[in-house]
Amino acid sequence: MLYKAEVKVSLKPGVLDPQGVAVAGAVKTLGFTGVPQVRIGKLVEVWVEAETEAEASTKVQEIGAKILANPVMETFTFTLTLSIDRLAGVN
Amino acid sequence: MLYKAEVKVSLKPGVLDPQGVAVAGAVKTLGFTGVPQVRIGKLVEVWVEAETEAEASTKVQEIGAKILANPVMETFTFTLTLSIDRLAGVN
Amino acid sequence: MRFGVVMFPGSNCELDAYHALANVLGQPTEYVWHQERDLARFDALLIAGGFSYGDYLRTGAIARFSPVMEAITGFAAEGKLVIGVCNGFQILCEAGLLPGALQRNAHLQFRCAPTYLRVENPNTPFTNAAQQGQLLSIPVNHGEGNYFADPETLNELNRYDQVLFRYANAQGQAIPEASPNGSKEHIAGIVNRRGNVAGMMPHPERASEAILGSADGLVIFQSMVNHLVGRAARV
Amino acid sequence: MSNDAIWTQVGLKESEYQRVVEILGREPNYVELQMFGVMWSEHCSYKHSRNALKRLPTKGERVLQGPGENAGVIKITDDLAVAFKIESHNHPSFVEPFQGAATGVGGILRDVFTMGARPVAIADSLRFGHLDDPKQRHLFAGVVAGIGHYGNCMGVPTVAGEVYFEESYKGNTLVNAMCVGILHPDKIRKGVAKGVGNPILVVGARTGRDGIHGASLLASAEFSEGAEDKRPSVQVGDPFMEKLLLEACMELFETDAVVGIQDMGAAGLMSSSCEMAARGDVGIEIDVRKVPAREVGMAAWEYLLSESQERMLVCVQKGREAEVEAIFAKWGLLSAVIGQVTDDGMVRVLDGEEVVANVPAHALADEAPLYFPEAKEPTYLAELRAFDWSSLPEPEDFGDTLLKLLNSPNIGSREWIYRQYDHQVLLGTVIAPGGDAALIRLKSAAVPGLHPVMGGETKAAESIGNIGLAIKTDCNGRFVYLNPKRGTAIAVAEAARNCVVTGAEPVAITNNLNWGNPEKPEVFWTFDQAIDGMAEACEALGTPVTGGNVSFYNETNGQPIYPTPTIGMVAIHPDVEKRTTLGFKHENDVILLLGETKSELGGSEYAKVIHGVVAGDAPALDLAKEKKLQAAVRQAIQEGLVSAAHDVAEGGLTVALAEMAIAAEGSLGCQLNLFITEGRVDGNLFGESQSRVLVTCHRDNVMLLRSVLIQHGVPHRLVGDVNNSGRFQLTGLAQGVEEGIFRRQLLIDLPVEDLTRAHKEALTQWMGA
Ligand SMILES: Nc1ncnc2c1ncn2[C@@H]1O[C@H](COP(=O)(O)OP(=O)(O)O)[C@@H](O)[C@H]1O
Ligand SMILES: [Mg+2]
Numbered sequence A, B: 001m002l003y004k005a006e007v008k009v010s011l012k013p014g015v016l017d018p019q020g021v022a023v024a025g026a027v028k029t030l031g032f033t034g035v036p037q038v039r040i041g042k043l044v045e046v047w048v049e050a051e052t053e054a055e056a057s058t059k060v061q062e063i064g065a066k067i068l069a070n071p072v073m074e075t076f077t078f079t080l081t082l083s084i085d086r087l088a089g090v091n
Numbered sequence C: 001m002r003f004g005v006v007m008f009p010g011s012n013c014e015l016d017a018y019h020a021l022a023n024v025l026g027q028p029t030e031y032v033w034h035q036e037r038d039l040a041r042f043d044a045l046l047i048a049g050g051f052s053y054g055d056y057l058r059t060g061a062i063a064r065f066s067p068v069m070e071a072i073t074g075f076a077a078e079g080k081l082v083i084g085v086c087n088g089f090q091i092l093c094e095a096g097l098l099p100g101a102l103q104r105n106a107h108l109q110f111r112c113a114p115t116y117l118r119v120e121n122p123n124t125p126f127t128n129a130a131q132q133g134q135l136l137s138i139p140v141n142h143g144e145g146n147y148f149a150d151p152e153t154l155n156e157l158n159r160y161d162q163v164l165f166r167y168a169n170a171q172g173q174a175i176p177e178a179s180p181n182g183s184k185e186h187i188a189g190i191v192n193r194r195g196n197v198a199g200m201m202p203h204p205e206r207a208s209e210a211i212l213g214s215a216d217g218l219v220i221f222q223s224m225v226n227h228l229v230g231r232a233a234r235v
Numbered sequence D: 001m002s003n004d005a006i007w008t009q010v011g012l013k014e015s016e017y018q019r020v021v022e023i024l025g026r027e028p029n030y031v032e033l034q035m036f037g038v039m040w041s042e043h044c045s046y047k048h049s050r051n052a053l054k055r056l057p058t059k060g061e062r063v064l065q066g067p068g069e070n071a072g073v074i075k076i077t078d079d080l081a082v083a084f085k086i087e088s089h090n091h092p093s094f095v096e097p098f099q100g101a102a103t104g105v106g107g108i109l110r111d112v113f114t115m116g117a118r119p120v121a122i123a124d125s126l127r128f129g130h131l132d133d134p135k136q137r138h139l140f141a142g143v144v145a146g147i148g149h150y151g152n153c154m155g156v157p158t159v160a161g162e163v164y165f166e167e168s169y170k171g172n173t174l175v176n177a178m179c180v181g182i183l184h185p186d187k188i189r190k191g192v193a194k195g196v197g198n199p200i201l202v203v204g205a206r207t208g209r210d211g212i213h214g215a216s217l218l219a220s221a222e223f224s225e226g227a228e229d230k231r232p233s234v235q236v237g238d239p240f241m242e243k244l245l246l247e248a249c250m251e252l253f254e255t256d257a258v259v260g261i262q263d264m265g266a267a268g269l270m271s272s273s274c275e276m277a278a279r280g281d282v283g284i285e286i287d288v289r290k291v292p293a294r295e296v297g298m299a300a301w302e303y304l305l306s307e308s309q310e311r312m313l314v315c316v317q318k319g320r321e322a323e324v325e326a327i328f329a330k331w332g333l334l335s336a337v338i339g340q341v342t343d344d345g346m347v348r349v350l351d352g353e354e355v356v357a358n359v360p361a362h363a364l365a366d367e368a369p370l371y372f373p374e375a376k377e378p379t380y381l382a383e384l385r386a387f388d389w390s391s392l393p394e395p396e397d398f399g400d401t402l403l404k405l406l407n408s409p410n411i412g413s414r415e416w417i418y419r420q421y422d423h424q425v426l427l428g429t430v431i432a433p434g435g436d437a438a439l440i441r442l443k444s445a446a447v448p449g450l451h452p453v454m455g456g457e458t459k460a461a462e463s464i465g466n467i468g469l470a471i472k473t474d475c476n477g478r479f480v481y482l483n484p485k486r487g488t489a490i491a492v493a494e495a496a497r498n499c500v501v502t503g504a505e506p507v508a509i510t511n512n513l514n515w516g517n518p519e520k521p522e523v524f525w526t527f528d529q530a531i532d533g534m535a536e537a538c539e540a541l542g543t544p545v546t547g548g549n550v551s552f553y554n555e556t557n558g559q560p561i562y563p564t565p566t567i568g569m570v571a572i573h574p575d576v577e578k579r580t581t582l583g584f585k586h587e588n589d590v591i592l593l594l595g596e597t598k599s600e601l602g603g604s605e606y607a608k609v610i611h612g613v614v615a616g617d618a619p620a621l622d623l624a625k626e627k628k629l630q631a632a633v634r635q636a637i638q639e640g641l642v643s644a645a646h647d648v649a650e651g652g653l654t655v656a657l658a659e660m661a662i663a664a665e666g667s668l669g670c671q672l673n674l675f676i677t678e679g680r681v682d683g684n685l686f687g688e689s690q691s692r693v694l695v696t697c698h699r700d701n702v703m704l705l706r707s708v709l710i711q712h713g714v715p716h717r718l719v720g721d722v723n724n725s726g727r728f729q730l731t732g733l734a735q736g737v738e739e740g741i742f743r744r745q746l747l748i749d750l751p752v753e754d755l756t757r758a759h760k761e762a763l764t765q766w767m768g769a
Helices: A019-031 A053-068 B018-029 B053-068 C014-024 C069-076 C088-092 C151-159 C218-228 D014-024 D029-037 D090-094 D097-113 D134-152 D237-252 D268-282 D300-307 D319-331 D360-367 D379-385 D398-406 D458-464 D477-482 D485-498 D521-541 D606-610 D621-636 D652-662 D681-684 D697-710 D750-769
Strands: A001-011 A037-049 A074-082 B001-012 B036-049 B074-081 C003-007 C027-032 C044-047 C081-085 C101-103 C111-119 C134-142 C144-146 C165-166 C187-191 C199-201 D064-067 D074-075 D082-088 D120-126 D158-165 D174-183 D199-204 D259-263 D283-287 D311-316 D334-342 D346-351 D354-360 D429-431 D438-441 D470-476 D505-514 D545-549 D564-574 D592-596 D643-645 D671-677 D693-697 D714-721 D727-735 D742-751
Touching: A001 A053, A001 B036, A001 C111, A019 B053, A037 A053, A037 B001, A037 B018, A053 B018, B001 D134, B018 B036, B018 D237, B053 B074, C003 C014, C014 C027, C014 C218, C044 C069, C044 C088, C044 D521, C069 C081, C069 C144, C069 D082, C081 C088, C081 C218, C081 D354, C088 C101, C088 C199, C101 D379, C111 C187, C144 C187, C144 D714, C165 C199, D014 D029, D029 D158, D029 D268, D029 D354, D074 D458, D082 D097, D082 D505, D082 D545, D082 D564, D090 D097, D090 D134, D090 D174, D097 D120, D097 D134, D097 D174, D097 D237, D097 D259, D120 D134, D120 D237, D120 D438, D120 D470, D120 D564, D134 D237, D134 D750, D158 D438, D158 D470, D174 D470, D174 D505, D174 D564, D199 D237, D199 D268, D199 D319, D199 D346, D237 D259, D237 D311, D237 D319, D237 D346, D259 D268, D259 D564, D268 D300, D268 D334, D268 D346, D268 D652, D300 D346, D300 D354, D311 D319, D319 D334, D334 D346, D334 D652, D334 D750, D346 D360, D354 D360, D398 D606, D398 D652, D398 D681, D398 D742, D398 D750, D470 D485, D477 D485, D477 D521, D477 D564, D485 D505, D485 D521, D485 D564, D485 D621, D485 D643, D505 D521, D521 D564, D521 D621, D592 D621, D592 D652, D592 D697, D606 D681, D621 D693, D621 D697, D643 D652, D652 D671, D652 D693, D652 D727, D652 D750, D671 D681, D681 D727, D693 D697, D697 D714, D727 D750, D742 D750
Parallel strands: C003 C027, C003 C044, C044 C081, C081 C199, D120 D158, D283 D346, D505 D545, D671 D727
Antiparallel strands: A001 A037, A001 A074, A037 B036, B001 B036, B001 B074, C101 C144, C111 C134, C111 C165, C165 C187, C187 C199, D064 D074, D074 D082, D082 D174, D120 D174, D199 D311, D199 D334, D259 D311, D283 D334, D346 D354, D429 D438, D438 D470, D470 D564, D505 D564, D592 D693, D592 D714, D643 D693, D671 D714, D727 D742
16 A cells, blocks of 8 residues: 655754744744744655555654654654555656 | 644645655665655744634744745645744744 | 775765875875775775765765765774765765764855864874864855754764864954854864764865965875875975 | 637747648647747747847857857867857746756756766856845845856856846846856767667656746746746756766767767757757657656647756667666666657657657748848937936045945945855866956866766876966946947957956857847847847957857836846966956056046946936947957966956946955055046046956066057056055046146045945845845
């Protein structure tokens, strides 16, 4: 079966996020008030073929730990769903 | 009240995602099979103060359209929750 | 003595590094393709700058998985010399051969500009031709050279004299204004605890001839040569 | 759109549609109609400009390849040539500044390396509206980041360029990118298909629906409100893919398997295949189903028109396919045989079994209707030229005026731009951006013989010696607006002058004609005039045109941009050890002004910034004098008589002197004495008279230098001395009541560091430090 994992990669608390700061600044200059903080991370969608959800999950866990996140400054979490959407294309 | 919005910014279908292609390739070289596709987007966490969830939602909608997503190539969706986690830092 | 210049798909400073080592310094030098596994013929390796695998996902994140990186891990374990310049530094961090990570420049812009590096530790294979506190004029060229490490790691780096260079102004002061990227403690280059694996964001090969504006980068390559021939001559 | 006539749906006129029917002897089917729509679009067919362009000089003993190929080629030595070309990506950059500019750079790089050349330098030419408008800052920031992103990742230095901010570009950003590459004179590659039965391959990236109709619609029609609907899906550049493509092609060219190669730019597979067929006078049969796709369910015409980036079409010797595919595989790239060369002169497109299009290649590539648009002198010119300068007051405070000019985004430091560009990689850059032209040495890290895939050509390395290449893009659109013919000649002259002050000899140009709607007689008249101006200047200065690009329809809501013929100049430097830069070098050096100063304020930055006036006529230009000046400057530099040289451009004499002080090391300053014999003081100080160069030289060399100038008949005067006061002091000497008695007046007295600050902050005050 084809599962789709949504892997959320975020900076560890305490790691400076210059981009987030910049965006928060932009938000302010656009006149929005009461937006104390913005943090920017990555959203990685990974499609995996697997027999069971458990299998898919171990696979994604490994991929996340090995390559998607850098433990020095990032953490990641993910959710799994059965993939319904047609793949945009082969790559 | 302080709400936390998780804004998912992804490339419109059909828009080339070189990052995703490169990562999918790396995943393959790492020996993982059955990972037909990877797409990479942004995950933006926005904290907003608002009286009501509705107010928060309009605010985030605007911010998303004006700053977070590039309408020419990206789309965005978001979820709102009452913010429990302390802010990583003021900025 | 033989230098290897390691190149990945997307590397783009391998020509420059080769030029500096082979043509300027006159050392036997060879290119090393990312698929190579046998590095026995080399005494020192330079991992060239550029955008390996487009620097997609994170700089150096994908390159670290190439076959040659396995070989380099072994090469380093034998105590042989490895220096990563710019993208090479990023790759060594991703591979865990050096501590810390390189984040997006604090100002979010790419920066190609001259910088001064203050030599913090002249007693390494990469700096023995320099004096303590000597200023080297060597340019940076990166979008993600903002060195990050947690407090403990920074403490260790300092305790074991692992910081090779800090960004400084012309007067030799390491201050925020002198830093092109917002690195923690203005760190521009570090070495591993054992002292044989180094990484730096600035490009010594771009400062290898007076006509290019500076020849200070040769100090680093000359240091490596000195170390390998067991001399400690100063240039 | 659906209720439009079928021809308008693909951007054709009814008459053009009739022509198609004649050629085919039948109605075109849907795919064929799309093909004609694109191939006969302005962008691909040059139907409004081709006649005028014929008047440009394109021959010269150094010209190995003139216009018509992917790039022009100039011979430097028996072992080395340069390929270079400029391209615009104006409309895409306005829609999406970062990706638009990035893919513009990607395109011009491909144009150069398809010729068999290794790219060694990029230059850009940018136009925006005023920076007080957030939208313009967004465009500017995005474009610069995009150019940097692509060039930096490719490892090709961006070494020169120019940028102007004018109201007229508010709705039409201009992004022109130039690339220069080196190759062996005997190894020029061409975009031609030959040899019936030879296979045709697509190499590089997969094909998606990117930028369909980008060329035909976007680049061939005016913007108007609601242009959004016409937007093609944005093309995203992948410089990593292109870097692999570059290295793979370099390796491929080491074999003799390649018959011809063509980059897939506008109208991708469609235009590349029929151009290759037409050039080779053969037919081509391709099956779109064999093209590696990125998306599912694409239609045949979408494959044909897709503008997916980082792709090439290659014709190789039959039987060498495996060899070629192995090279691309080594670099992790796809390559697929999608068809072969045929003998019937037709472009035949298959969708699997089914023939979906069958059209004569020449009809598509060469038989687009040619137009001789009506030309009519615009009425605005007379009014503008009649402007009465005496209506403007002289400045109260000349020092303050100088600071304002140095702080103008059109004059001040461009460091904010070029520090975002890698301008050093390949170790060739010996004069970096920040002065006049950039100078790269050919004996760089990219010299043939060093690179693994360029092995064996060490011979070239020797013959190169200390030869360098000076590169500069230039065009003062305001001058062209005020006087299309002379303004364009000035653009050529200034580009050349910028190269000459480094010590180099201009040898050829490429050009990018950015214009409004050619179907408007008043717009076309300016185009026609500009061509004459360019032709005259290129003849006079001996710099033939080896190629270029035309971008029409740069209009928004009927308002055209200033006509902007960007000149990309290439000049050969005999010895980079003898290069000169603009900064003052030593105390006690003497400062000389070469050329004549008239009180010419027409189109000057001074008139615009201080008085808000854009009027008058472009400054006079005498090409014979220009030529002498340039020869004299080159000789003086060769003889080692010159310690600094700088051309006088925007802001005139005073700004040019200030730029030399700002660029100086340490605490150098200068004391200047200017004779103001005739005309207004501001005209003398800030007017932009052409054919002027400032040089400094050691006291002991003044006589020698003057004798060189006299030999060449170049008028000149001593205007002051370099000192180490750290101040910029300018004294005016005006004719007094009695003959020969001059009144002295200290007009400017400022610390150089004040000038430096004003200059440095010209862009950062808007864009952030
Ligand atoms: N868009 C740009 N990109 C890179 N370099 C630039 C750009 N614009 C200007 N420069 C550099 O800044 C310097 C001054 O440019 P410009 O004012 O056009 O010179 P000039 O007035 O002599 O033509 C030159 O070295 C030029 O190459
Ligand atoms: Mg100039």
